[in-house]
Amino acid sequence: MWALRATRLFDGERVIERPLLLVAGGAIIAVRERGIAPVGVPLTDLGHVTLLPGLVDAHVHLVLPGDPDPVGAVDVSADELISNARRAANACLDGGITTVRDLGDRDYVTVGVRAESARDPMAGPQLLVSGPPITTEGGHCWFLGGAVTGRSALIEAVRSRVARGVDVIKIMASGGEITPGSRSWQAQYTVDDLRMVVTEAHRSGLPVAAHAHAVSAIERALAAGVDTIEHATFRTRDGVRPDPGLIDRLAAAGTPVTVTTGFSPEGPPLDAAVRLRTAAALRAADDMRRAGVRIVLASDAGISDQKPHRLLPFGIIRLVEAGFPPVEALRAATATAASACGLPRKGRVVPGADADLLAVDGDPTRDIRAVLAVRAVYRGGQQVRYFDPEKWHDTRSRRSGY
Template sequence: MPEDADVVDLPGVTLLPGLVDTHVHLAFDASPDPIGALATRDAAETFAAMCVAARRAARAGVTTLRDLGDVDYLALGVRAAARADWTLPDVLAAGVPITTPGGHCHVLGGAASGVEGVRAAVRERHERGVDVVKVMASGGNMTAGSRPEAPQFTAEELRALVDEAHRLGLPVTAHAHGTAAIVDSVASGVDSLEHASFMTADAVDDIPHGLLDEIQRRGVALSLTLGLKPVEGFAMPPEMASRRPKLIANATAMRASGARIVVGTDAGIAPIKPHDVLPTALVHLAQIGMSPAEALHAITGRAAEVLGLGDRKGKILPGYDADILAVDGDPLRDPAAIHRIRAVYVRGAALTAPAIRP
């Protein structure tokens, strides 16, 4: 230890690597109508709100997050601000997601169609400096007229999109609810799947035979939408609640297959999904068969690896970023300890003020 180092007294704590959320939306305000709320703010107001959301995540120990859908590419600005502001977590940004005309989240401005159209959309994002390409391979729940179970792009369009992104050195993650969109996304060569819920119009499909083997063979990461904070007066929609047992069963099969599972909370999309929601996902990871150690790895080291940051995030080691979460107790014995935060360090700077001994 350097002679001039400060010694911090934190008796009884467990030190963890900073947490990593692989799917958030900083531009969404976790209100009942986040898209409507977004429409009422100008770019400056939205950027300020995104920084507030990012700081909320950091105070919960989320020191790295991946924003998978903003407006006006404002998440790139938050990413840049974090380089000089230790109160902000590190941000990876997709910018505006690629969707179809009138498709899921088209109000964010990322519509494209046809092979040449999706290739051009990828090139635009590369020129703007995004870290990852987000494609809405299926419809979603937040857009009027959109059907989550329905594919939005053809298999040929998805292959062209992934080919162009990989040619430019960018990973691709696919929002994919319905089975056809999931199958096509895997075949196209995407690097990760968001949600992977296998939703139908009113239920949840079985996972097609052999698909999990193919996902594992290709190394596709599964960014599962877990974690929620109960909010009085706001319940999960009945159609989602009825699907939950099958969603858990499918996720349990995914975990048993050996697939790389991480957690992308979708923070920001609803009151039960605030930007500090990630620690609540440990309970859901346990429900699909993960041990406490495996669950913690899913939201630290493995998540960092999936984001391409495994050489400096997700571990407490010399040479790694000093992203550290100190919790009261042992989360391997008591998973609830993840909520008893004593200190958070972002790139070595303390967000809290623990006692320092010279």
């Protein structure tokens, strides 16, 4: 057993001053306010830092390296594909992201990466993976290899993913932005198709994550009983039109909605139309929060050159800019994200949780930009990153502009 002290703790729900954590066997044993370490228990005092649960990114694409051309980026050798995924997983830890749900790879390479970071906490976060997303022929992200046609093929697609050992089934309920020829404002499946996929996945104990930009696709995904709705940007042909009735139904159902936002300050500027659309989608996210929808924050890292891996903290800042109180933005990327992913030991710093921790300089519950000032990262009680403030300029953290 060992003890860890800091100035402040956000435990996933609330703030505790001068916390003392007791850690054993990779898990949190106790959290005491203004506590003193028991005699004989080694103490690490991190000084003036705020401890947070290790961040949970509920939607990334590890095989996509954050390249302007995602179609070309996966048209590479098997070796290159897996080394890109490894590098992306490793980068997550630099940003304090200790749990990641990958919602779309090619050739199931993330299944192997999941095993590697389970063996070695320094290699990457704990991973949940979906394998290739299920989509239509020529539909959104067809280039990841998950396109099928016909109802029996949909059932077969779920079964083959179950056989490969995935954690979640991902289906593209609408078109998307990054696939040439795809229309994000149009649904790709009927309610019956989606319901069939949900039934088959649930039969094997797996949840379903549905990508849905189009208003019609959000509606159908909700009606079909999917477990998380990804993006929910309320796309129509002309732009973004949040539907208050649908928002109320999302809140009543309690279905978690994954808001994917955040852009690298070092990436190329967004073009004007995208900037307007993403701003409108962010306002819709705040509308959903106010209406009581369970909001999960995720990055969708990898899909473009504005979305490098370890992007999640920038999304937290954007939520606050959109109107989220800082603690609610932090909760969306920790406790709510973990519960939406079905991971009760993640996203909280409470007795019984895994000792996945992020220590940052400053107080992000007051000034959210402090989430960028990573000092230390722990996975299962093991320190996997430490950035020495004396050598701040030498660290990857600052050198890359984060």
